[in-house]
Amino acid sequence: MVRPTGSKLKVAVLAATGLVGQRYVSMLSNHPFFRVAEVTGQSSVGKKYGLATAGTNLPMGQDAKSLTVKPTSAYSLDNVDVVFSPLPTEVAMPLEPELVRAGFNIITDASPHRMDRDVPLMVPEVNPGHLELLDRQRKVREWNGLLVATPNCTAAGLAVVLKPLHDSLRLKRVIVSTLQAVSGAGYPGVPSLDILDNVIPYVKDEEEKVETEPLKILGEVGVDRIFPAKFEIGAMVHRVATTDGHLESLYVETEERFEPERVSKILAGFRGEPQKLKLPTAPAEPILVTNLEGRPQPKLDRYAGSVPGMSVVVGRIRKGLDSKSGRLTLLSHNTIRGAAGSTILTAELMYRKGLLG
Numbered sequence: 437m438v439r440p441t442g443s444k445l446k447v448a449v450l451a452a453t454g455l456v457g458q459r460y461v462s463m464l465s466n467h468p469f470f471r472v473a474e475v476t477g478q479s480s481v482g483k484k485y486g487l488a489t490a491g492t493n494l495p496m497g498q499d500a501k502s503l504t505v506k507p508t509s510a511y512s513l514d515n516v517d518v519v520f521s522p523l524p525t526e527v528a529m530p531l532e533p534e535l536v537r538a539g540f541n542i543i544t545d546a547s548p549h550r551m552d553r554d555v556p557l558m559v560p561e562v563n564p565g566h567l568e569l570l571d572r573q574r575k576v577r578e579w580n581g582l583l584v585a586t587p588n589c590t591a592a593g594l595a596v597v598l599k600p601l602h603d604s605l606r607l608k609r610v611i612v613s614t615l616q617a618v619s620g621a622g623y624p625g626v627p628s629l630d631i632l633d634n635v636i637p638y639v640k641d642e643e644e645k646v647e648t649e650p651l652k653i654l655g656e657v658g659v660d661r662i663f664p665a666k667f668e669i670g671a672m673v674h675r676v677a678t679t680d681g682h683l684e685s686l687y688v689e690t691e692e693r694f695e696p697e698r699v700s701k702i703l704a705g706f707r708g709e710p711q712k713l714k715l716p717t718a719p720a721e722p723i724l725v726t727n728l729e730g731r732p733q734p735k736l737d738r739y740a741g742s743v744p745g746m747s748v749v750v751g752r753i754r755k756g757l758d759s760k761s762g763r764l765t766l767l768s769h770n771t772i773r774g775a776a777g778s779t780i781l782t783a784e785l786m787y788r789k790g791l792l793g
């Protein structure tokens with residue numbers, strides 16, 4: 437297909453009425469590469485998108501509000517170049533491979549295919565080279581389209597911070613304790629009477645994802661798979677009564693000496709390919725380091741940076757129990773850096789590499 441110069445790629449957002457889906461539609465308003473052409477759902481099928489999402493107040497273009505929500509199937513996706521898929525897990529599991537076989541380019545926030553051997557699990561600043569796996573995916577699976585995944589919302593922010601730490605100090609072990617916002621559970625999420633005035637020290641399957649996904653993301657690309665990074669992660673997760681933004685408290689053991697001032701400079705200086713390419717959703721600084729007392733905090737810092745919600749904010753960088761260990765706190769917006777924002781950035785990178793459209 438010959439695309440007219442300057443025309444935008446047509447995208448579909450599946451499960452567009454959910455919390456992540458709405459982030460996509462909001463972030464894609466006036467996007468220079470992409471235009472939302474289709475939105476799909478389940479209970480909201482047939483409604484105008486603006487009415488189906490009236491309960492939230494994210495800014496959205498009038499064009500998107502006027503779209504009619506379609507059923508989630510290949511028949512709704514005529515002629516789209518990219519499909520963003522924040523589907524519920526049990527729906528994504530069978531449907532995504534079916535859509536890729538039918539020729540669609542899917543980038544998914546759902547978990548079922550993240551750890552598949554030939555599916556790149558992308559954090560664009562960390563592992564742009566993992567997109568090389570797509571050649572293998574196309575040949576072996578004989579798919580017409582492609583499937584790329586983005587990580588769990590807690591793992592996404594964590595991977596951004598672990599990358600420069602591992603490159604400079606060689607990580608041996610990471611212990612992470614999380615305080616995760618209710619929006620991480622989708623809408624309507626955790627019942628209010630369970631979470632108000634409370635902390636729940638459990639999020640289903642979350643610890644397993646946080647302990648494995650960053651190792652794939654920081655891994656080495658081989659011919660037919662990713663060889664995971666060779667350090668250990670131990671996770672303890674908690675659901676708390678904040679709306680957006682996951683706070684993560686880290687204790688790291690390293691091969692090299694952990695010197696807080698040096699670590700602070702290393703993290704603040706981290707840049708990736710999206711920054712070099714000046715991609716539209718790339719924050720100028722992927723990691724913002726704060727020295728302010730008692731920061732970062734979800735309420736104050738979740739939208740910090742040049743692209744709101746895309747920077748991971750790090751504070752309280754300090755020594756651990758010996759010279760080769762340290763502690764820090766990070767904050768990452770779960771539906772932006774942890775989902776829609778990171779996925780849009782992945783799509784921008786793929787677009788620039790000629791992998792879409």
Ligand SMILES: NC(=O)c1ccc[n+]([C@@H]2O[C@H](COP(=O)([O-])OP(=O)(O)OC[C@H]3O[C@@H](n4cnc5c(N)ncnc54)[C@H](OP(=O)(O)O)[C@@H]3O)[C@@H](O)[C@H]2O)c1
Nearest residue numbers: 451453454455456477478479480508522589620622623775
């Ligand atoms: N929330 C986060 O912070 C976050 C971060 C990273 C990844 N994720 C992942 O992203 C996905 C969506 O999460 P969310 O927070 O946006 O959930 P959500 O707010 O609960 O939204 C669920 C969405 O799924 C649609 N849906 C439900 N059943 C469906 C079916 N059978 N077929 C097609 N669509 C169906 C709903 O459509 P109707 O409204 O029309 O019924 C709605 O749009 C999940 O896989 C989640 O694990 C979430």
